Amino acid sequence: MKIFPAELVKAIDQYTIANEPIASIDLMERASMAVTSKVMELYPESNQEFSIFAGSGNNGGDGLAIARMLSQQGYRTQIYFIQTTPSTTSDTAINLGRIVPSENLTIETLKPEAVIPYVTPETVIIDTLFGSGVNRPLDAFNKHMVEYINDSGCTIISVDLPSGLMAEDNSTNDPDAIIRADYTITLELPKLALLLPENEQYVGELSIVPIGLHPKALEGFPSNMHFITNEMASKMLYKRRKFAHKGTFGHCYLIAGSQKMLGAAILSSKACMKTGAGLLTTHIPAGLQTALNIAVPEVMIDQDSNTECFTQYSSITNYDAIGVGPGLGTNTTTIATLAQLLTDARRMPMVIDADGLNILAYNKELLKTLPKFAILTPHPKEFERLAGSWNNDIEKIERLYQFAKEHSAYIVLKGAHTIVASPDGRLWFASVGNPGMATAGSGDVLTGIILSLLGQGYSPEEASILGVHLHGLAGDIAAKEESQEALIASSIVDSIGRAFKFLWEIRNL
Numbered sequence: 001m002k003i004f005p006a007e008l009v010k011a012i013d014q015y016t017i018a019n020e021p022i023a024s025i026d027l028m029e030r031a032s033m034a035v036t037s038k039v040m041e042l043y044p045e046s047n048q049e050f051s052i053f054a055g056s057g058n059n060g061g062d063g064l065a066i067a068r069m070l071s072q073q074g075y076r077t078q079i080y081f082i083q084t085t086p087s088t089t090s091d092t093a094i095n096l097g098r099i100v101p102s103e104n105l106t107i108e109t110l111k112p113e114a115v116i117p118y119v120t121p122e123t124v125i126i127d128t129l130f131g132s133g134v135n136r137p138l139d140a141f142n143k144h145m146v147e148y149i150n151d152s153g154c155t156i157i158s159v160d161l162p163s164g165l166m167a168e169d170n171s172t173n174d175p176d177a178i179i180r181a182d183y184t185i186t187l188e189l190p191k192l193a194l195l196l197p198e199n200e201q202y203v204g205e206l207s208i209v210p211i212g213l214h215p216k217a218l219e220g221f222p223s224n225m226h227f228i229t230n231e232m233a234s235k236m237l238y239k240r241r242k243f244a245h246k247g248t249f250g251h252c253y254l255i256a257g258s259q260k261m262l263g264a265a266i267l268s269s270k271a272c273m274k275t276g277a278g279l280l281t282t283h284i285p286a287g288l289q290t291a292l293n294i295a296v297p298e299v300m301i302d303q304d305s306n307t308e309c310f311t312q313y314s315s316i317t318n319y320d321a322i323g324v325g326p327g328l329g330t331n332t333t334t335i336a337t338l339a340q341l342l343t344d345a346r347r348m349p350m351v352i353d354a355d356g357l358n359i360l361a362y363n364k365e366l367l368k369t370l371p372k373f374a375i376l377t378p379h380p381k382e383f384e385r386l387a388g389s390w391n392n393d394i395e396k397i398e399r400l401y402q403f404a405k406e407h408s409a410y411i412v413l414k415g416a417h418t419i420v421a422s423p424d425g426r427l428w429f430a431s432v433g434n435p436g437m438a439t440a441g442s443g444d445v446l447t448g449i450i451l452s453l454l455g456q457g458y459s460p461e462e463a464s465i466l467g468v469h470l471h472g473l474a475g476d477i478a479a480k481e482e483s484q485e486a487l488i489a490s491s492i493v494d495s496i497g498r499a500f501k502f503l504w505e506i507r508n509l
């Protein structure tokens with residue numbers, strides 16, 4: 001699924017209207033029906049009251065249609081139609097004409113000088129003041145309206161976008177002139193601003209409802225940004241051949257753990273095996289062999305001569321992929337050994353995480369010796385150490401593009417909606433995962449998953465995208481079973497199997 005800028009979303013709407021073909025008022029009806037179904041899923045009891053704030057653009061037109069539909073389903077619905085701009089769009093005017101006031105449906109028009117009526121906190125507000133047509137901070141009256149809604153104490157559902165939020169760059173926006181929604185129900189396509197951490201306070205819980213936009217337009221219109229879907233990830237899966245043997249699925253080499261952080265090596269190793277690697281050799285400091293063996297009996301062990309940290313390694317020629325970094329420490333000898341490894345492994349698939357990244361950040365000359373298409377998996381702090389700080393999320397994305405290009409590397413910037421950046425300027429945003437995964441060792445699990453995929457012959461691009469998706473799915477399955485609070489990194493590992501099964505079921509549909 002692509003992420004398009006607002007102008008292209010409009011063009012896709014137009015293409016759908018012209019080529020399906022469908023009248024634009026009917027497309028609005030279809031979109032409104034999809035949103036209404038989602039609202040009814042959130043509030044199945046018809047004793048819930050709704051107040052709909054509708055602007056005079058097409059987002060407001062959606063709001064009017066949603067109000068009509070909810071009232072027909074038995075929900076008491078009050079519309080506040082805001083007339084600030086003289087021009088009501090034609091579809092919005094048609095929907096205005098379709099409002100027949102009744103016991104369940106009332107409408108009041110508010111002009112700029114109007115006193116805003118009181119809405120009781122039990123009412124759910126549906127915000128359709130503005131959608132993707134906003135290209136500057138809201139004017140004074142609309143800002144006042146937004147502040148009123150934000151202060152109402154009501155649950156707020158925004159349609160398409162929280163009103164006032166621009167679809168991409170909000171660095172010059174007025175933070176007080178944007179709706180702070182509890183839920184955002186967006187139409188068919190995720191908009192960039194909805195996926196950025198800086199907009200969390202506006203977007204709330206995001207859901208995406210299909211409205212039947214034309215598949216040819218979705219395919220044909222260009223975008224370098226993508227949203228990773230189950231369908232996309234499931235198509236990437238390699239089928240295991242009948243006559244395969246363990247050599248078919250690669251021999252991975254994981255360099256992880258130190259005297260104080262053996263757990264990182266254990267979690268990564270387990271995740272690597274659970275993701276389907278044929279063989280895994282894990283390099284750890286001397287003396288820790290028994291603990292690793294008990295935790296992951298499937299793994300082979302390569303011991304360092306040092307009991308504290310990573311100081312040497314044996315030949316790497318037999319391995320298909322290397323993972324380095326989890327729990328490694330940043331000892332001076334470790335730095336020199338990693339430098340040597342990068343030179344030796346120039347042509348090997350590699351994933352670098354955690355202290356591996358910190359070493360690169362504090363020894364930037366090492367970045368020049370990265371194997372081509374290496375995968376780097378920083379969390380935001382690690383990425384800042386590598387690439388410098390940013391003032392807002394749009395600048396952060398610019399950094400990502402530049403860094404991936406400059407170092408011919410895939411960057412997996414972790415967080416909610418983890419972003420994978422490719423050296424040729426494409427981005428993929430994660431659609432799965434949950435805050436329960438913000439727990440120690442969760443990143444080590446991701447490294448093990450990506451390493452395993454690289455070892456099995458997945459390209460760095462596939463390994464990054466599929467790895468992020470499997471990790472997020474496994475986290476979601478674990479959270480559903482045992483709550484976000486109780487989810488620990490091991491729970492993610494334990495759910496990798498169910499994540500695979502889920503993707504295979506989708507693939508085989």
Ligand SMILES: NC(=O)C1=CN([C@@H]2O[C@H](COP(=O)(O)OP(=O)(O)OC[C@H]3O[C@@H](n4cnc5c(N)ncnc54)[C@H](O)[C@@H]3O)[C@@H](O)[C@H]2O)[C@@H](O)CC1
Pocket residue numbers: 010013014024027028031055056057058059060061062085089129130131132133134135136137138139142159160161187
């Ligand atoms: N056929 C279509 O194009 C469809 C559009 N749909 C809805 O239409 C929305 C987009 O509609 P519009 O393009 O009419 O946009 P909006 O509904 O966001 O309204 C934009 C209007 O507000 C004005 N405006 C922009 N910034 C302003 C500001 N800072 N202060 C005051 N006024 C401002 C604009 O000049 C324009 O008149 C989507 O978000 C979606 O909800 C859906 O009905 C699906 C179909």
Ligand SMILES: Nc1ncnc2c1ncn2[C@@H]1O[C@H](COP(=O)(O)OP(=O)(O)O)[C@@H](O)[C@H]1O
Pocket residue numbers: 354379414415416417418432433434435436437438439440441442443444445446471
């Ligand atoms: N709020 C969140 N929503 C979704 N995923 C999250 C969230 N917070 C963290 N994660 C995921 O959990 C993992 C955390 O990795 P990292 O910060 O490296 O943890 P650690 O260093 O403890 O292993 C990443 O894959 C990240 O995407």
Ligand SMILES: [K+]
Pocket residue numbers: 059127128129130131158159160161162163
């Ligand atoms: K809105």
